[in-house]
Amino acid sequence: MSEIKLDDKPIRNESCHMEELDDEVLLYNPTNNKTLYINKSASVIWQLCNGEQTAEQIITMIQEAYPGDKEGLHRDILDTLNSLADNDAVSVI
Amino acid sequence: MHTRTLSFGDSSIEIITHSDETSDLVEMLFKGVPEEGVNPPHARLEISRDRDDDYRLTRDEKQVYKGDSLAALANSLMDTSIYNLADKCSSGLLFHAACLSWKGKGIILPAQSGHGKTTLSAWLLSNGFDYLTDELVYLPLESRQAMCFGRPLNVKYGAREIIDGLLGDNKDDESIVAGPIAMLVPPRLVRADNQTVEPEVNMVFFPHYRADAEFSLEKLTAAQTGMSLMSCLVNARNLSADGFPATVSLARKVPAYQLTYPDFEGVLGTITGLLDES
Numbered sequence: 020m021s022e023i024k025l026d027d028k029p030i031r032n033e034s035c036h037m038e039e040l041d042d043e044v045l046l047y048n049p050t051n052n053k054t055l056y057i058n059k060s061a062s063v064i065w066q067l068c069n070g071e072q073t074a075e076q077i078i079t080m081i082q083e084a085y086p087g088d089k090e091g092l093h094r095d096i097l098d099t100l101n102s103l104a105d106n107d108a109v110s111v112i
Numbered sequence: 113m114h115t116r117t118l119s120f121g122d123s124s125i126e127i128i129t130h131s132d133e134t135s136d137l138v139e140m141l142f143k144g145v146p147e148e149g150v151n152p153p154h155a156r157l158e159i160s161r162d163r164d165d166d167y168r169l170t171r172d173e174k175q176v177y178k179g180d181s182l183a184a185l186a187n188s189l190m191d192t193s194i195y196n197l198a199d200k201c202s203s204g205l206l207f208h209a210a211c212l213s214w215k216g217k218g219i220i221l222p223a224q225s226g227h228g229k230t231t232l233s234a235w236l237l238s239n240g241f242d243y244l245t246d247e248l249v250y251l252p253l254e255s256r257q258a259m260c261f262g263r264p265l266n267v268k269y270g271a272r273e274i275i276d277g278l279l280g281d282n283k284d285d286e287s288i289v290a291g292p293i294a295m296l297v298p299p300r301l302v303r304a305d306n307q308t309v310e311p312e313v314n315m316v317f318f319p320h321y322r323a324d325a326e327f328s329l330e331k332l333t334a335a336q337t338g339m340s341l342m343s344c345l346v347n348a349r350n351l352s353a354d355g356f357p358a359t360v361s362l363a364r365k366v367p368a369y370q371l372t373y374p375d376f377e378g379v380l381g382t383i384t385g386l387l388d389e390s
Contacts, residue, residue, distance in 0.1 A: 036356040040364065043335035047342055049354040054342040056335055 023074050023100045027111040030070030035108050037062060046108055055106055061099045068109045074100055118142055118193060119149025120261055121250040122203040125196050126153040127189070134159045134167070137186055140287060141296065142193070144244075144262020144308055150203075155196040157189065171196065183291035190263065190296070194248060197261070202350035204252040205358055209344055211249045211260045211313075212241040217387045218258050218311030220249050221319050222344035228321030231271040234302055235376050236383070238278045242307045243299040248346070253358050256313045256366065264289075264296040278302050314390050316341070316368035317383065327378045330370040338363035340370075 023029060036047045044062040046055040057065070067077045078096045082089050103109040114135045116127045127142075129135040138159075158170045162178070167185040169177040169192065177188035198206055209222035210229040214236075223229050230246040237243040244260035251258060267275045275297065276283045282301040289296040299306045318332075318340050332340070338360045348354040367390075373379050 036353050038338065038357060038360040040334040040338060040360065043333060045335050045338050045342075045356075045360065047354060047356040049348060049356075052343075052348070054339040056339050 023097065023104055023111060025073065025075040027074050028070055028072065029068040029074055029100055029109045029111050031065050031068040031109050032107060048107055051107055053106055055108060064096060064099050065103055065108060070112050116142065117147045117149065117153055118145045118197060119147060120145060120197045121201040121206060121259065122150050123197045123201040124149035124151055124153045125155040125157060125193060128156065128158040130160050137182065141186060141190055141263060154200050157192060159185070183289050186289045186296060187291040187293065194261065198248065198346045201250065201347045204250050205345060205355055205362065206347040207249045207341065207344045208346050209249045210246045211244040211258050212236050213244060213309050213311040214241050214384060214387050216311055217314040217390065219315050219317055219383065219387070220258065220313055221317050222341060223319055228319050230265050230267055231274055232319050234265050234275055234278055236380065237299055237302045237306060239380050242309055244308065251313065251362065254361065257310055258313050259310055262308060264298045266294050267297055268294050313366055314387060316366055317371045318368065320370065320372045322372060323374055325372045325374050327374065328372045329382055332368045332370055334363045337368035
């Protein structure tokens with residue numbers, strides 16, 4: 020899958036199941052039988068992918084909630100979105 | 113004509129045979145598999161001989177195997193039976209895993225083929241564990257009581273030297289079925305007093321044989337355990353939410369370890385030590 024761009028609107032794969040275990044999160048995708056082992060931040064990003072807001076809006080929203088290293092957050096969130104997309108946990112519309 | 117029903121979890125199939133030779137084969141292969149089930153059989157396997165005197169295995173009248181090798185028939189029958197039992201099992205978690213019991217405490221060894229489940233199981237059996245299965249473990253939802261698909265050890269030829277060492281004088285026993293890919297070895301040949309039990313699962317070990325590795329035992333978090341268990345869950349599509357919540361619930365309750373080993377040195381003491389302390 021090609022890289023997610025800032026104006027893409029990522030949408031989570033609703034057939035995925037999410038479970039939190041202490042500080043860790045598992046995301047199971049029955050369509051490819053893969054289980055992703057993600058952290059809580061990634062699970063928040065996944066849940067924000069509703070198909071209505073762009074990747075840039077998601078990044079801005081998280082940057083406002085967690086002020087600090089804006090550049091680092093920008094890069095981390097895009098990496099997470101791409102990783103989720105690579106594993107079919109999100110797609111873009 | 114003889115009919116043998118196989119029941120596992122909430123799934124049942126029946127196997128029809130037409131000769132003493134094939135009836136005996138079915139009994140040897142599935143000796144540890146119960147006949148009584150909660151549901152009627154949903155598939156019918158039949159073994160017959162055709163005009164060429166070849167063995168013929170059918171599933172609901174569709175041909176699955178035809179040939180003159182009883183061992184190849186045995187392998188095909190085993191694979192077809194397991195597939196069909198797993199296909200309709202929906203009342204619990206069905207894992208691709210070995211299961212053994214140590215002083216009544218159950219361990220499961222979930223892994224894909226080729227990770228050494230059978231060889232490790234045979235080794236543990238020879239050292240006092242009760243062998244229950246090297247293939248399929250069924251856990252009813254919200255339960256840790258293991259029901260195992262009791263079949264002979266399915267030994268790949270790459271592990272033959274090790275197994276021959278464990279079999280000793282029994283290595284040429286006539287009840288061993290030597291097929292083209294693997295041989296089926298009744299567990300009693302490795303240890304005569306092996307007991308069939310339904311233990312509660314106390315621990316999970318994910319085995320990984322690697323000739324070039326050093327022995328290591330890594331305690332897994334619940335999330336790591338859940339992730340690894342999901343990759344061995346056979347009947348996810350039959351279960352609510354693909355069995356994911358139930359698998360995670362199990363992962364929360366049972367301690368699990370990644371076991372990497374180049375040989376068996378250290379394996380026995382490590383596993384029995386953990387079980388004795390639990």
